[in-house]
Amino acid sequence: xxxxxxxxxxxxxxxxxxxxxxxxxxxxxxxxxxxxxxxxxxxxxxxxxxxxxxxxxxxxxxxxxxxxxxxxxxxxxxxxxxxxxxxxxxxxxxxxxxxxxxxxxxxxxxxxxxxxxxxxxxxxxxxxxxxxxxxxxxxxxxxxxxxxxxxxxxxxxxxxxxxxxxxxxxxxxxxxxxxxxxxxxxxxxxxxxxxxxxxxxxxxxxxxxxxxxxxxxxxxxxxxxxxxxxxxxxxxxxxxxxxxxxxxxxxxxxxxxxxxxxxxxxxxxxxxxxxxxxxxxxxxxxxxxxxxxxxxxxxxxxxxxxxxxxxxxxxxxxxxxxxxxxxxxxxxxxxxxxxxxxxxxxxxxxxxxxxxxxxxxxxxxxxxxxxxxxxxxxxxxxxxxxxxxxxxxxxxxxxxxxxxxxxxxxxxxxxxxxxxxxxxxxxxxxxxxxxxxxxxxxxxxxxxxxxxxxxxxxxxxxxxxxxxxxxxxxxxxxxxxxxxxxxxxxxxxxxxxxxxx
Numbered sequence: 001x002x003x004x005x006x007x008x009x010x011x012x013x014x015x016x017x018x019x020x021x022x023x024x025x026x027x028x029x030x031x032x033x034x035x036x037x038x039x040x041x042x043x044x045x046x047x048x049x050x051x052x053x054x055x056x057x058x059x060x061x062x063x064x065x066x067x068x069x070x071x072x073x074x075x076x077x078x079x080x081x082x083x084x085x086x087x088x089x090x091x092x093x094x095x096x097x098x099x100x101x102x103x104x105x106x107x108x109x110x111x112x113x114x115x116x117x118x119x120x121x122x123x124x125x126x127x128x129x130x131x132x133x134x135x136x137x138x139x140x141x142x143x144x145x146x147x148x149x150x151x152x153x154x155x156x157x158x159x160x161x162x163x164x165x166x167x168x169x170x171x172x173x174x175x176x177x178x179x180x181x182x183x184x185x186x187x188x189x190x191x192x193x194x195x196x197x198x199x200x201x202x203x204x205x206x207x208x209x210x211x212x213x214x215x216x217x218x219x220x221x222x223x224x225x226x227x228x229x230x231x232x233x234x235x236x237x238x239x240x241x242x243x244x245x246x247x248x249x250x251x252x253x254x255x256x257x258x259x260x261x262x263x264x265x266x267x268x269x270x271x272x273x274x275x276x277x278x279x280x281x282x283x284x285x286x287x288x289x290x291x292x293x294x295x296x297x298x299x300x301x302x303x304x305x306x307x308x309x310x311x312x313x314x315x316x317x318x319x320x321x322x323x324x325x326x327x328x329x330x331x332x333x334x335x336x337x338x339x340x341x342x343x344x345x346x347x348x349x350x351x352x353x354x355x356x357x358x359x360x361x362x363x364x365x366x367x368x369x370x371x372x373x374x375x376x377x378x379x380x381x382x383x384x385x386x387x388x389x390x391x392x393x394x395x396x397x398x399x400x401x402x403x404x405x406x407x408x409x410x411x412x413x414x415x416x417x418x419x420x421x422x423x424x425x426x427x428x429x430x431x432x433x434x435x436x437x438x439x440x441x442x443x444x445x446x447x448x449x450x451x452x453x454x455x456x457x458x459x460x461x462x463x464x465x466x467x468x469x470x471x472x473x474x475x476x477x478x479x480x481x482x483x484x485x486x487x488x489x490x491x492x493x494x495x496x497x498x499x500x501x
Contacts (some may be wrong), residue, residue, distance in 0.1 A: 002238075003363055004031045004032055004033050004361075004363070005027075005031075005032045005033070005108075005211050005212060005360070005363045006032075006033050006035075006209065006210040006211045006212070006360065007023065007027065007032055007033065007034045007035075007046045007210060007212045007213075007214065007359075007360075008034075008035050008036075008037065008200070008208055008209075008210035008212070008214070008421075009034065009035070009036040009037070009213075009214045009216055009224075010038075010185065010200065010214065010215050010216060010222060010223055011036075011037070011038055011212060011215070011216035011217040011218060011334070012036060012038035012044075012166060012168050012170070012180075012216070013166055013216065013218065013332070014158070014162050014165060014332065014346060014349065015040075015161075015216040015331045015332030015333070015334075016036055016038060016166075016216035016331075016332075017036070017165075017166045017169035017173060017189065018058070018169060018346070018349050018350065018353060019214055019216060019331060019349070019352075019353050019356075020034065020036045020169065020170070020173040020178045021062055021169045021172055021173045021174075021178075021179065022062070022353045023060050023356060023454045024172070024173040024176035024177055024251070025061070025063070025176070025359070026177050026357055027360070028176060028177040028178065030261045031407070033179075034177070034178050034179065035178070035179040035180070035208060035210070036173075036178060036179070036180050036181065036183055037181045037183060037185065037202070037208055037302075038179075038181075038182070039182065039183055039184040039185075039453075041184065041384055041449060042184065045082040047310050049159055049160055049161060049162050049272045049274065049279045050157070050158070050159055050259040050272050050343040051078065051157045051158050051160065051342065051343055051346050051347070052079060052097070052157050052342075052344065052346070052347045052435075053097050053155035053156060053157045054157075054268070054347050054350055055157055055158060055346055055347070055350065055406055056155070056156070056157065057350075058350045062172070064172070064406070066496070067495065067496045069168065070158070070160075070495075070496035070498070071345055071497070071498045071499065072160050072164060072165075072259055072498075073164040073165045073168060073475050073498075074160065074161045074164060074274045074275040074276045074277075074498045074501070075158045075159060075160040075161075075275065075496070075498075076158065076159045076257070076273055076274055076488070076492055077140045077156050077157075077158065077161050077257045077276065077488060077491070077492065078097070078156060078157040078158055078160075078257060078258060078259060078273055079094075079096060079098075079131040079132075079134060079135040079140065079154065079156055079257045079258050079262070080094045080095050080096040080097050080098075080131055080132065080135055080258050080259075081095045081258060081261060081342065082093065082135075082258050082259070082260045082261065083095065083261050083392075083444075083447060083448075084095050084260060084261065084262040084263065085261075085262060085263040086261070086263050086268075086392060086395075086396065086447070086448055087395055087396060087397075087447060087448030088396075088397055088398070088449065089397065091403050091447075092165060093126065093443065093446075093447030093448075094126065094132045094135055094136070094258060094447075095147070095342070095440060095443040095444060095447070095472040096131040096132045096154065096371075096439065096440065097131055097154055097156060097157060097433060097442060098126050098129055098130060098131040098132075098152075098153050098154030098155065098208045098385070099129070099153050099439050100113065100125060100439055101113065101128040101129075101474060102131045102150065102153070102474060104462070104467075104470040104471075104474070105182050105458075105459070105461065105462045105470075106145070106458045106459075106461055107455070107456045107458035107459040107461075108456070109128070109427055110438070110442055111368050111425075111426060111455045111456035111459040112455070112459050112462065112467060112470075112471070113125060113239065113449075113456065113457045113471070114349065114426050114452050114454070114455035114456075114459070115455040115460070115467065115468055116468065116471050117451075119467070119468075121464070121467065121468040122470070122471050123470075123475050124298060124487055125442070125443075127475045127478065127479070128471075128474055128478060129152060129439075129478070130153050130154055130168045130478050130481055130482060131152045131154040131156075132281050133478050133479060133482040134255050134257070134481075134485050135256070135258045135481040136138040137254065137482060137483075137485075137487035138177075138254070138256055138257065138488050138489070139257070139259045139482060139483075139486060139487055139488060139491075140156075140485060140486070140488040140491045140492075141437075141484075141485040141486065141491065142156075142341070143156075146196065149481070150477055150478050150481050151481045151485075153204070153482075156219060157189070157295075157343070157473075159259065159272045159273055159274055159279075160274065161274060161276075162346075165257045172414060172465050181202070181206070181208055183202030183203060183206060184202060184203045184339065185200045185201070185202060185203075185222065186201055186202065186460060187201040187205050188200050188201075188222065188223060188457050189201065189207075192225070194326070195228075195311060195326060196326040196327040197210075197213050197223055197227065197228070197326065197327055197328055198227070198330075205253050208414070210232075210344075211298075211327065211363050212327050212328075212329075212360070212361065213261075213327060213328045213329075214328070214329050214330075214331055214423075215319050215328055215329065215335070215355070216331050216332055216334055216461055218332070218333045218334060219315065219333045219337070220334070221320065221330060221334040221335075222324075222334070223328045223330070223334070224320055224323075224328055224329075224334055224335065225330070225334070227442065228325045228326060228328060230320045230321055230322045230325050230330070231319055231320070231321050232316065232318045232319070232321075232336070233303075233318045233319050233320070233321050233336075234316060234317075235317040235318040235319075235386060236316055236317050236318070236408070236416055238386070238393075238411065238412070238421040239317035239338070239339060239386070239389060239390065239393070239401065240285045240287070240315070240317075240319075240405065240406065240407065241267045241268075241283045241285045241317070241339055242285060242286055242314065242315060242316060243283070243284055243285070243286045243291070243294070243312065243313065243314055243315070244281050244282065244283045244284070244312075244313045244315070244339075245281060245282050245284075245291070245295055245298055245310040245311065245312050245313070246279070246280070246281040246310065246311050246313065247281070247296055247298060247299070247302070247307070247308055247309070247310040247311065248277045248278065248280065248281050248306075248307045248308060249277065249278050249280055249302040249303070249304035249305055249306050249307055250277060250278070250304035250305045250307065251273065251274070251275070251276065251277050251278055251304060252273065252278055252303040252379065252478050253407070254273075254303060255273055255487075255488055255489040255492075255499035256273055256488065257488040259271065259343060261341060262283065262301070263396070264284070264297060264402075265283055265288070265289070265399075265400040265402070266284040266285050266288040266294070266400065266402050267282060267284030267288075267289075267294075268282075268283055268284075268287035268319075268341065269281065269282045269283075269297075269298060269301060269466055270282075270283070270340065271303070275492065275497070275498045276498065276501050277304075277307060277498070278303065278304055279385045280298060280302055281298070282294050282295075282297060282298040282310075283339050283340070283341070285402050287402075288400070288401050288402045291312060294308045298310055303436060307481045309340070312373070315339075316335065317337060317338060317339060318336060318481045319335060319336030319337075319338075319378075319379075319382045320334075320335050320336055322371075322372040322375055323335050323336075323352065323375050323378040323379075324370075324374045324375055324378075326366075327361075327366060329352065329356055330373070331349050331353070332345070332348070332349045332352075335348075335352065335378070336348070336382055338382070338385055338386060338389060339389065341389055341392060342385070342389060342392075342436075344385050344435065347435060348381060348382070348385070349363075349500050351377075351378070351381050352378060355373075355377055355378065356374070357369075359373060359374050374433060377433060379431050380436055381435065382431075383412075383414065383434075384431065384434035384435060384436065385434075385435055385436070386412070387411075387412055387414055387415040388435075388436050388441070388444070389450075390411055390412070390415055391405075391415060391441075391444055391445075392444060392448070394406060394407060394415075394465060395405040395407075395412060395444070395445075395448035395449060395450055418441070419450065422441070422445050422450065422452060423450065423451075424452065424453060424454070425452055425453070425454050425455060425456055426442075426454075426455060426456065427450035427456075428445075431432045435461075441471050
């Protein structure tokens with residue numbers, strides 16, 4: 001009988017315990033020995049408290065009970081992200097987790113909306129999206145499962161306490177066979193012939209050996225970066241914010257089912273409502289504002305009493321040139337960092353986990369095709385999120401030094417081509433791989449003032465009178481459906497109330 005593969009995860013936190021939980025669900029039952037090494041001496045970053053709908057897929061993959069999970073993590077629901085002052089001062093829009101409109105003819109709905117807008121008979125794009133109309137009213141309901149009902153045309157995500165989520169997954173994973181090893185790593189041993197990682201040595205003298213390693217050590221990137229020398233591909237020329245300050249405040253009465261991002265002179269401020277508090281932070285470019293001024297701006301714009309002093313974080317936008325090198329995969333901050341403007345951090349961990357489960361090598365050796373495919377798909381994930389984030393910065397008013405820089409910068413060819421195609425006839429290509437489909441791009445394009453010059457010609461087949469009737473009826477149906485939903489606060493209080501901390 002072949003010896004079992006020995007897999008070692010370095011670092012806990014959200015990334016480490018998500019990986020461990022997935023291994024507990026799929027690898028441990030198959031005979032793989034999985035150990036996670038972490039030290040109580042080393043803190044975790046834990047800023048990523050807003051998620052995308054794919055996180056529900058991950059929890060469902062594990063078989064977690066949603067109510068139990070939400071109570072354990074003080075979670076609330078999320079229908080999208082509100083952007084305040086992006087595009088122009090005084091303007092706001094929501095990037096929703098749902099679609100715009102319903103089929104009303106041969107063309108896609110967005111093309112009919114373009115035609116209706118140019119004819120002066122269409123309402124705002126927001127009015128044709130159920131999760132947006134619901135979110136504006138601070139309401140929430142679960143999808144009802146009826147594909148013909150507008151109240152089913154959306155997905156949802158969560159706001160959660162990332163520290164509590166990691167702790168919850170730790171309990172879950174350890175109960176299913178994951179071995180946790182406490183200790184601070186003082187040395188990484190490499191195989192003299194292959195250069196692969198052989199073991200990590202702890203301050204206690206313990207040696208933890210393995211066949212395959214997952215680096216979840218955060219910005220240190222202890223294995224992938226420091227030991228194997230995989231360089232970081234620097235994207236700060238496109239995404240120049242390099243600092244953040246985070247602070248919790250008392251929960252506000254404004255218990256929104258959406259994250260808020262407010263543009264500031266040197267970056268942007270986040271607001272994430274949890275059951276027990278509200279998470280806040282200011283992501284900024286240190287070249288354009290001091291830490292003291294950033295902290296003062298953040299504290300002056302909270303909607304509740306600050307519960308701690310602001311905590312400063314430093315980072316660099318980019319990704320490791322290889323996500324898998326030799327016998328090591330980097331996940332989370334160890335593999336790269338893209339600021340949390342679109343809540344993508346946990347998603348990128350999730351994608352790395354799922355691809356690892358598919359491509360994990362045998363104990364006997366690593367087929368070069370496996371890391372090649374892993375690196376390809378992770379490059380696609382990072383590149384497409386990068387372009388989406390750049391669009392947010394590009395489509396703005398140059399009203400401060402940071403914004404003068406980003407609105408005038410050259411952008412990747414992949415993004416420049418997408419902008420031109422959208423301006424021509426509102427076209428957005430749907431991806432086979434990677435995040436953010438057409439509704440996401442449509443939300444940001446239109447929300448930040450980039451609109452098509454014309455609609456798809458197929459939309460011309462509908463008469464002007466019928467177009468106006470169908471657009472009006474659809475907006476009324478969505479408004480009626482949203483009004484039937486309870487308030488977000490009431491729904492959470494009934495469905496998943498968390499214990500007081």
